[in-house]
Amino acid sequence: MTEEATPDEAVDGHCQCKVGRGIDAYELSGVNDELERRWCGEGRERDSLRELAIFFNQRLLDAALEDAGTTRIDGEVANIYRVLTDDDVSTGVRTQTRQQLVADGVSIETVETQFVSHQTIHTHLTNCLEISRDESRKNPAERRQTDRDRIRALQRRTEVVTTDALDRLRGSDALELSEYDVLVDVTVLCADCGSQYDVGELLDAGGCGCTTDTSTG
Numbered sequence: 197m198t199e200e201a202t203p204d205e206a207v208d209g210h211c212q213c214k215v216g217r218g219i220d221a222y223e224l225s226g227v228n229d230e231l232e233r234r235w236c237g238e239g240r241e242r243d244s245l246r247e248l249a250i251f252f253n254q255r256l257l258d259a260a261l262e263d264a265g266t267t268r269i270d271g272e273v274a275n276i277y278r279v280l281t282d283d284d285v286s287t288g289v290r291t292q293t294r295q296q297l298v299a300d301g302v303s304i305e306t307v308e309t310q311f312v313s314h315q316t317i318h319t320h321l322t323n324c325l326e327i328s329r330d331e332s333r334k335n336p337a338e339r340r341q342t343d344r345d346r347i348r349a350l351q352r353r354t355e356v357v358t359t360d361a362l363d364r365l366r367g368s369d370a371l372e373l374s375e376y377d378v379l380v381d382v383t384v385l386c387a388d389c390g391s392q393y394d395v396g397e398l399l400d401a402g403g404c405g406c407t408t409d410t411s412t413g
Contacts, residue, residue, distance in 0.1 A: 215252065215320035218310050222259035227252065231317070232327050242329075242338070245314035248321075253277060253311045264301035280308065340399045347395060351380045 211219075219227050234243040234251065243251065257280075258273045279285050279293045297304045312320075321327045358378045365371035382395040389406035398404070 211320065211324040213320050213324055214310070214312050214316050216324060218252070218256050218312065221310070222256060222263070224255055224259060227255060228325060231321060232325065235321055235327065235329055245318050248317045249312055249314040250277070252317060253281075256310055257307055260302055260304075260307045261297075261300075266300045266302065280304075281311075336402070340402070344396060344399045347382060351382065354380045 218224070231248055231252065234248055235245075236242065254273050254277050257277055258268065261268055261273065261276075276293060276297070279290055294304050321329075355378045358380070362371065362373060362376065362378070366373050384393045384395050384398050385391075386393075386404045386406060389404065391404055391406065393401070393404070
């Protein structure tokens, strides 16, 4: 079944999207405030939506374990969640963990259907809670990293498209080419001093050094 992406109308002042229903089901008081604090970076480094989804899902799991009367030690909830959701975990280990949870009285199938994706977290934050994560609130290093990730994604996309085109041309005898590698580099040339930078190096440095030499002229 496709996970809901649009929140339902609020009932009695409570959000009725999937996140809101999970909060109500387990009486997770304060979770909305914590989601906002983590997303906006109030007093800490800001969490990504995927990190927020993991945080929320682990809170659901922790509450389900508490309702079942199980005893948890530090780090156990995070490890159980990893076993249930990580693709690198073997089927045998996951099955054994789920069987143990059921034996402990945890309705694990119900809990798993209540887990949310990062898209649902975003909908909850922006539509239900009406929280705006203003890009300007990021510090300069965060803004550079955001754009660096965007540039890297475009570079990878260019590599894939180029490789696909070359392979198709080679396969149809339209291009003579032996084994090859596709390299996509972005070079930035400073018009003032003539210095050249790989775009990643420029972002890491925070700018061209010549700007500090001329800023006091």
